[in-house]
Amino acid sequence: MRWLPILRIRMLKWHTDPLAALISLQVLQDALRSWGYLAVMVFIMIESAGIPFPGETMLLLASFSAATIVPQLHIGLIIAFAALGAIIGDNIGYYIGRTGGRALVERYGRYVFLKPQHLRRAEQFFEKHGNKTVFFGRFIAVLRTWAAFLAGVNNMRWLTFLFYNAAGGILWATIFGTLGFLAGRVFHDNFAQVEQIARNISWISAAVIVAVVAGAYLLIRFRRARGSDAASSSENGKV
Template sequence: MESMILSFVEYLKQFGYIGVIIALTFEFVPAELVLPLAGYWVYEGDLNFWGTVIAGTVGGTLGPLTLYAVGRYGGRPFLLKYGKYVFIREKEIKAADDFFEKYGAGVAFFGRFLPGVRTTISVPCGMAKMNVWVFSIYTFIAMFPITAFYVYLGEKFGPKWKEAGPMVKEYMGPIALVIVAALIVLVLIKYNKHRKLKNS
């Protein structure tokens, strides 16, 4: 199956950045394959690094929107019936449901960093009728550093780009913690400024 997906992505290479966007719009095409391969194309000089990162982030936002729509208009029964055809299993749907119930709307951001939840988290967001713009913004912000990391490693590994996917999975947890810590610091700074202005 991986060879078929790679052949499909290689075919899309002729369309440049649009090809990267299209490849990632299909949720059954793993970003773990597409983005390091796109990084390899950067290594070969066929694409620009930042152009690839932007294209990958846009594609990585459009793809989840399709599952968001499934959740919003088709619901869980639809995905349970047809999800197997795009490699989405019931246990992954349940994990996403549980994660959404526990953490609320923020999962559209944090869920992107968690294997086993990253793809299917869009479905409960749709089922909860989360604002589509909020969902898209959270997804875009989360996908940007993930995409940049994948593309960077794909470029650095060059012909050994396939080794990038497993490495990103290994470091995804720590990356998420750093981002969450940074967000908490920003929120605290903003809160302190607001409190000082209120008290002055």
């Protein structure tokens, strides 16, 4: 798709992983100009497979472009290819984690800032909140890269993983694709502002998820404590 012009936009700081910051916005523009929808799918697929990569930024850039100077890009197709890339990439990450994830982390994890102790802590969390991690992890930058891999490491049932993965991927692509498109109508050539909004959404999503998990944990502890007190009172009454 040679018709896509170079966008005149401010450079920005990537909010995902350190390695993604090494990829300039110009590279994303060139890839989108040359490959169109396929670039959206491939960038997201690479990120979802477990490699720090600006997949979400590519989705925002493509949807932003569709709303501004490139009407030939259809937002519906952008969302569809983004969701497909997320699902395929996550399944690649799941397969890698399932077949040799722990050995891979121990040998090469330091190159992508993932240490064995990080994996152990993540596994403990994943055992209790695996389904929610796969679904909501799509909306959090770092977790988006590693959720599928951890699902494989923890031997999560594939059909269960696929259900939550597909649901999260489709919803994520729809929300962020629509966000980029609508923001393009408002901010026009200021893509940096759009990226800032997406960054805020990621942080808010992380905060909400942590709050929900903490609240659920405290509620369960409270109910168990009340149950124990009620049982003790009942036994004392019988005596």
